[in-house]
Amino acid sequence: MEYDFDELIDRSGTHSAKWERTAQMFGSDGVLPMWVADMDLPAPRPVLEAMRERLDHPLFGYTYPPDSLYEAIIDRMWRFYGWQVKKEWITFTPGVVNALHIAIDALTRSGDEVIVQSPVYYPFFSAVTNNGCQVVNNQLHYDGVQYTMDYDDLRDKFVPSTRFPVRSPRVRGMVLCSPHNPVGRVWSGRELEDMAAICLENDCTIISDEIHCDLLVDDVSHTVTSTLGAEVQDNTITLMAPSKTFNLAGLGASFVIIPNPQLREQFAVAAAGHAKVNAMGFVAMEAALRDGDDYVRQLNAHLRRNVEFFSRRVNRLSGVRVVPPEGTYLVWVDMRGLGMDDMQLRDFMIERARIATDFGFAFGAGGEGFQRFNLACPHSLVREAVDRLETAVSKL
Ligand SMILES: Cc1ncc(COP(=O)(O)O)c(C=O)c1O
Structure with missing residues (x-):
């Protein structure tokens, strides 16, 4: 096509x-x-066709995600990223920013701290502060050509002498933008490993926003953070959506993958009462992921x-x-x-x-x-x- x-x-x-x-x-x-x-x-045309077909049915009551949608996600994660995802790890939210708010709510209490890496997609800041938390900035390093992560500074965020009299117990999470908006980096496996190791050492959960994972304009491949190993997978909440890749942002459909059952439970509690994905969003998401x-x-x-x-x-x-x-x-x-x-x-x-x-x-x-x-x-x-x-x- x-x-x-x-x-x-x-x-x-x-x-x-x-x-x-x-x-x-x-x-x-x-x-x-x-x-x-x-x-x-x-x-994509398969998305438009699937939506038209759904519109031929006149009812739009409460809708749950069909098995075929889970299969489309599981299959795509394997085909594109070599990640073996289980159905029970997947949940749905009407947007990645919504998922980000829920994830931070799930991980923190008021006054806690969350790391971001500026310059970065600005709703990351408000997702932290709207949950009553403080932004801790691990600013990216720019050498005039390209951006890299500053691991020494990241480590320092957890070191007593630089921040608190005792090791800070309050840094609960880090929001990773991978690939990174706006600087355009597709972090290499090695870079992600180094970052993830620091987070693991410090009990800091990674919220990995991978909404741009399909959009590769250079000869690089995207590494899903959770594929770095069992420990990292257990410490990571992955946020994804078909909205950037397939231009479906107005449909408000995204998914979250959380292998760790305890984190999943915390996320589910925090998500209670939030809006759900609508009937057309499910249809579009499945067609895009399966046939796009x-x-x-x-x-x-x-x-x-x-x-x-x-x-x-x-x-x-x-x-x-x-x-x-x-x-x-x-x-x-x-x-x-x-x-x-x-x-x-x-x-x-x-x-x-x-x-x-x-x-x-x-x-x-x-x-x-x-x-x-x-x-x-x-x-x-x-x-x-x-x-x-x-x-x-x-x-x-
Ligand atoms: C890194 C990142 N996360 C999330 C979003 C927005 O996602 P959503 O519209 O699903 O809330 C964007 C949109 O530009 C983005 O760049």
């Missing part, structure tokens, strides 16, 4: 946050939306072409540098060389470049002076963005 990812699809009238909220959010008309992480690309492999292959080829084109052209601009992404469709651009502070850079992007991006400072410490561009769109829109940026920079 071939997909034409270069077709421009008019999204007006769909209440698309990306297209129909941009003027309001950025305070200006005619700004090209390259911010929120959804794609201007159609969902050729979509993923073509999508990654399309994204890679967009990323290569964008990087080649943008890297020619003085003061602007693309951080080469390995995964996700989000490209993190170092614009510190333009010599602007964050507010000046924001105004420059909106008023001069006329592009709506996610502002780097929102991603926490280390995000200042950067912008995040979403390149999951037809090639013509990437070209338009690059032309706009080039013109704006040339006038500085």
Whole structure:
């Protein structure tokens, strides 16, 4: 099945946050939306067909996840990631951010601490603070080319002399972004092992947000954190969803895999009373995971072409540098060389470049002076963005 990812699809009238909220959010008309992480690309045809078929039935009462959905997840985890998942490990939530809130609630009590690695997807911070906990930041290290984890700093988060008079008993969890939004790293098995070992030594549960796991734009493979060994698997809550890969975010359907029965029980208690996945979400999720492999292959080829084109052209601009992404469709651009502070850079992007991006400072410490561009769109829109940026920079 071939997909034409270069077709421009008019999204007006769909209440698309990306297209129909941009003027309001950025305070200006005619700004090209390259911010929120959804794609201007159609969902896979098997998903649309399955949803149409479901619509032929006129009833939408309470729905539970069918066995065939569990099978689709188990089969895909094995085929893509060599992970043998058991049915009872799987649970469903209407979104990964929702699952993240539940996981933190399950692991912590008010006043506890949770580690994140900034610059990072900003709802990680609020998921911690909304649960009455403190963010402990293990900032990523950037050497001007690529990002790495700072293991010494991570270890220090648990060391008495640097934080508390006794070994801090309060760091309960770490939220890992893998692949990492916004810096685009697909962490290697070795990197994940080093990080996971520190967490294990310190009884720190890993909440591994792997929503971007299928989106690989470089010659790398994704390692599921839980496949690093039995101990790590027992210490990890994995969050996944078809929403980024297959552009289904508006359906609110995601899944959580928790092999450890005690953690699973804690998660189930914390999830009580939360909203559930809706009937159409289950249908879409199953079709995408079971019948979406050729979509993923073509999508990654399309994204890679967009990323290569964008990087080649943008890297020619003085003061602007693309951080080469390995995964996700989000490209993190170092614009510190333009010599602007964050507010000046924001105004420059909106008023001069006329592009709506996610502002780097929102991603926490280390995000200042950067912008995040979403390149999951037809090639013509990437070209338009690059032309706009080039013109704006040339006038500085
Ligand atoms: C790392 C990460 N986690 C979670 C989400 C959002 O997931 P959901 O819409 O399922 O809540 C995003 C969206 O961009 C993301 O980048």
